[in-house]
Amino acid sequence: MCQNMGQIHIVTDSTSDLTQEEITKNQIHVVPLSIQIDNATYTDGVDIQPEEFMEKMAVSKELPKSSQPAPGKFKEMYDELGKDGDQIISIHMTGGMSGTVESARQAAQMSESDVTVIDSRFIASGLGIQLLEAARLRDEGATLEQIIKRLEVVRDNTYLYVIVDTLDNLVKGGRIGKGRGFIGSLLNIKVIANLEGGAYNPVGKVRSHKQVVNHLFKQFLEDTAGKTVKMASISHAHGMKTMGTPLKEKIEATGYHDVRVQFTSPIVSTHTGPGAIGFVYFAE
Structure with a gap:
């Protein structure tokens, strides 16, 4: 042809x-x-991988910068x-x-x-x-x-939620003020944000990982009611044990068994810090 x-x-x-x-x-x-951490510059996904980046970020005094x-x-x-x-x-x-x-x-x-x-x-x-x-x-x-x-x-028809486990990186990155960050970490607050309109919007605050999982699952059921789930995915920065796996199990219990799981890129984890998850689904 x-x-x-x-x-x-x-x-x-x-x-x-x-x-x-x-x-x-x-x-x-x-x-x-590219990403700069402790005066060294790396090319994302080429000479630094997500898990190695998390280790470097954990001991870095300053927030890594992506370009x-x-x-x-x-x-x-x-x-x-x-x-x-x-x-x-x-x-x-x-x-x-x-x-x-x-x-x-x-x-x-x-x-x-x-x-x-x-x-x-x-x-x-x-x-x-x-x-x-x-x-x-x-x-x-x-x-x-x-x-x-x-x-x-x-x-x-795509929904995305980001859940930050610690507010440290958001404070360091100037995304939220120090005072609010301090109070948030004292209260162990988990911020749930979506990406409506392409920007980071906090949509909820909960006090435990279990509440995060319940909130996300409820949202997933509402958004996909009467539709076919075409993709569901969990990206994480060491957040599977606390939130990712329990959420995945709940979704699988609905009969959808193709939940993708992957470690997120340094570009995302530098904003969220460790323990975060991103939950994405597409249904129509």
Whole structure:
């Protein structure tokens, strides 16, 4: 069968929480962020892995800093992939938490290639599901327009919650004030936030891990009532024992057995600190 159109290439950053195997199998191209910790700079997912990063962060005096890729890095990738006239769709972590998508947009304007940049409005598996869906459609022969339309549907039906176990990193990162952080840790408060509109919004505070699990499970049941769950995923920074596993067991008891579990990227865990989980699901 002769194809009268070029290929569609998928580009992303290093925050999708997809496995290396999934990235390779789906031919997804990654432009990684970098992370500075104790005066050393690492390339996310290349020369530092999530668990090793957690160990370094635990003993670091200062909060690690993540940096978006320079536009030049994206431009190199776009120029190479698009040199034969192929189309490129570049899908990234929410612009509400990082300048990565903006960097990609600048590069798309500088490149001669045909690039469409998309703000996923999510992080972690919320971005990952959009990449997998884009790859599935591309492999089925969908056009770029069809993929873009479908991603809008996926975005509108994806829910993401982040639960922070300790407020230390949020205080260090200036996301909440010291006084509030101190009181929060005294009271052992767990903050539940969603990513509505692509930014971090606290939506609830509870006092125990068990309450977190119950809150999330109740939310999951409400949001997916009468729908088919297409994906459920737990990303964590050493938060499985306290919250991730009990939540996974509750979801499996409903008959959905494909809950993905993965360690989250340093870019996410530097904001949340240790013990956090991210819970993402997509239903339609």
